[in-house]
Amino acid sequence: MIFNVLANTEVARSKDIAEALGVAKPSVTGALKALSDKKLVNYTPYGYVTLTEKGRKQAAVIAAKHSIIKSFFVDVLGIEQEIAETAACKVEHSLGPEIISKLSKFIEFVNTKDSASQTMAQKFSDFYNDSES
Amino acid sequence: MIFNVLANTEVARSKDIAEALGVAKPSVTGALKALSDKKLVNYTPYGYVTLTEKGRKQAAVIAAKHSIIKSFFVDVLGIEQEIAETAACKVEHSLGPEIISKLSKFIEFVNTKDSASQTMAQKFSDFYNDSES
DNA sequence: TTGACAAGTTCGGTAAGACTAACTATATTA
DNA sequence: TAATATAGTTAGTCTTACCGAACTTGTCAA
Structure with a gap:
């Protein structure tokens, strides 16, 4: 921290x-x-x-992890900034490189546009809102 | 635990x-x-x-959380069972109800089939494999 | 039925992470 | 430049979570 x-x-x-x-x-x-x-x-x-140099490197790794996790919460799931921030802080120490790397790819994937130039994140948002009613 | x-x-x-x-x-x-x-x-x-009855209830809540998180890792991201299990154990205490509920919806969403009767999880798998080469 | 062994508990100790209270160093400003 | 306020440290305590060693309990097999 x-x-x-x-x-x-x-x-x-x-x-x-x-x-x-x-x-x-x-x-x-x-x-x-x-x-x-x-x-x-x-x-x-x-x-x-x-x-230190070593510290900077380690900090960069943690920051990268953090940003990936938070991005998943906010940009994919549509979680509120502050909740996402707190959760990312707690979670970042528990996820190993396999999951982080896949998660990163997944975010990329979810933000690619389909034929109708819509991202999956947008579609999920619609799906979620529909299911609420 | x-x-x-x-x-x-x-x-x-x-x-x-x-x-x-x-x-x-x-x-x-x-x-x-x-x-x-x-x-x-x-x-x-x-x-x-x-x-106890109280304990059973609380255990059920935790188990449900656990299963949602693990399912995301395994069924959506394509993480190996054992790694997913371990990570889910660590993470389940850090995620509040907002995230769990959205995550659950998201898994549902990702497993719905599109016009070509393909789930997004399958598409991601393809996307991921392509990006490896 | 009793003794030996496995399972469970108690006791004492270590380490991490936090706190308050009291002290020391630094910085500001009159 | 000296007093005072602020920042930082030390010392001592508490809690939590773990351990090994030694002791107690329960059970099973001869």
Whole structure:
């Protein structure tokens, strides 16, 4: 989760991380130490926090996963942004490369247009709305 | 997780649960006590374990979720059974009712046949195989 | 029917992840 | 430049989830 904050903001102040994560300050200090031990962040007490090269790579992988999952929820299923965001955060750690890769292909597939230049995502939306009535 | 074992096997011996979960025996005892406190299982030391009515209901909810998620992985994405099973176990606790309900509808949608009496799942399979070459 | 073995439990301990309270370092601004 | 407010850290505690070792219970077979 800290990766997300660092990747997005580049700011890297401990307080921001704590707020973004909804967690108390000491938890952030602890987490930063742990990540520092794993050589994923450059951490010095009272200093700014940046990602190491290794950390940046790992963050990129996570971010890619996250974006694929969220896109599936939002663009395919039609889930609300905020719910999709939260769910993607929770789920991204549980899905291995096989599923992520297939999911990515699937999103691509669902967004290709058919003869009537309609995507499957659009058709599902219709299907869903019809079934509601 | 214990719910899964109890729901599927009906046997309910502590040892089986421990094996199924890949966990040591004391962990099972602890978990059973916790579930017993929540009135989800009937637990007496050294006795057999069964689900309470409440426990059965909750297990059914979880099982339904699980089956929807696994079905998406297997029947829609074409993921291997075992990987899908594992992933579904991890993911089922992270997805709320909005997503589960949409996902369920989506699986239904994907399995409806079009004019050429082909399901979208089949089309995706073709699409995926084409893209591999 | 009793003893040995398997199953289950208790006890004590470790590790992760969080918290509050109290302390320290940094930064701001008067 | 010195005081004070803000950010960050340390220390200590709690909870949860696990483990191994040692003990207890139950059962089955001689």
